[in-house]
Amino acid sequence: MTGAARQLGEDLARALSASSGGGTVSAEVVDVTDAGTVNVMVGGALVTDVVCADSYRNRKAGDWVAVRPGARPVVMWRLGDDPGATDEATIRRLATEVALDEQVLRAATWGTAAPSGDGWQQVSALYLRKTAEGKVELYGQLGSQSDTSPDAPAGRAPKPVTVTASSSGSWRNGRRDDYRDYPFQGDYTGGGNLSGAWFYGNKISDACAGKTVAKMTVSFTRRRGSGDNAKRPMHLYLHDHNSPPSSLDLDEGPEELLSLSVGAQGTATLPADWRSKLASGARKGLAIYARGSRDYAAFTGGSITITFS
Structure with a gap:
């Protein structure tokens, strides 16, 4: 931690102690560092390499945070709206990526008897191929069709x-x-x-x-x-x-x-x-x-x- 950060933290701690017996101050995150700490602006001064509580996740520049002053200031939490909606969108996107990465077939089974259950159609010829991503695609040629085929999924862009x-x-x-x-x-x-x-x-x-x-x-x-x-x-x-x-x-x-x-x-x-x-x-x-x-x-x-x- 820099000497400036230590001095500012001590000054803020003394000021809070004199006025209210302790607490936090608001600060704006300037940047997130390569060490996982943050650089923040407090009272017009840049404080570098401020450590963060584990609860402060998805850190980014522009966040407003609560900082506990002291010889070693600590970011305690982010201020602002509930990030639940943003988190849900991120989780859904990641879940979709995982699903697309997995094999597209739910099950592949066989036997000498006809399959049990409803909805099966007899195939007169079966075609299969492997995509560029190594996934298997199946196509069944029917003698007669009792149900419409679902649409083939749209082609997926190459991975980043x-x-x-x-x-x-x-x-x-x-x-x-x-x-x-x-x-x-x-x-x-x-x-x-x-x-x-x-x-x-x-x-x-x-x-x-x-x-x-x-x-x-x-x-x-x-x-x-x-x-x-x-x-x-x-x-x-x-x-x-x-x-x-x-x-x-x-x-x-x-x-x-x-x-x-x-x-x-x-x-x-x-x-x-x-x-x-x-x-x-x-x-x-x-x-x-x-x-x-x-x-x-x-x-x-x-x-x-x-x-x-």
Whole structure:
């Protein structure tokens, strides 16, 4: 925990103790970090890496929460409407995904006698096939039909694919910066503006081959110990390098799709034209670049989740 967080927590605890004998204060979540803690705004001050009670689930930026002050502040619960309706929708979506992942046949049995029960129809020829997902489909050709056939289920889009970067790095003054293992943007020391990039080889275009891409989202984490703790925007670009080059060239951009405070994780949706270029292989990966010290920051991650239709 940072010294600022500890000091603010102690100040709030003393103020509450003097006025009401203890309690909680309201705070707005700025970001959720890679450690599962949250960065919050309390009284106009940013408090980083605040731990959370297990009851505070589905944490996200913009939540209003109750914080118990102290030498180590703790988020106790989320404030606001009952999330039951949202939870139900999420559960139903997940249940549908699980059901579609399972075999479509309820039962397959056989014997020498006719089946017992109502509704059976005698098949003169039976056809079967295996789908691209490894599921079995059956079709029975009838001599005579006593009941209509149910409609075949609609075709299912291919499952989403997540592509991770094979490598990454930073460049300064036209050459690779061997002192930085992670992508940086900006200039904190006056040595020249930094650019960083993530490289995927042909993994993105290979994952999209023969499919219709509906959406691409990318996830990043803001590294601790690089620049101001407050939210800073990522200045994103495309590039056309399969692997780290001697000199990094930037293409389309910048786009400020995501702003993160220190330690925070975030996900952004790539623009449609970027999605098309990456899917076709015209562009190979993502990069960042900024001028000066204000938006100086380092980022990790870069995994791209591709959704198909």
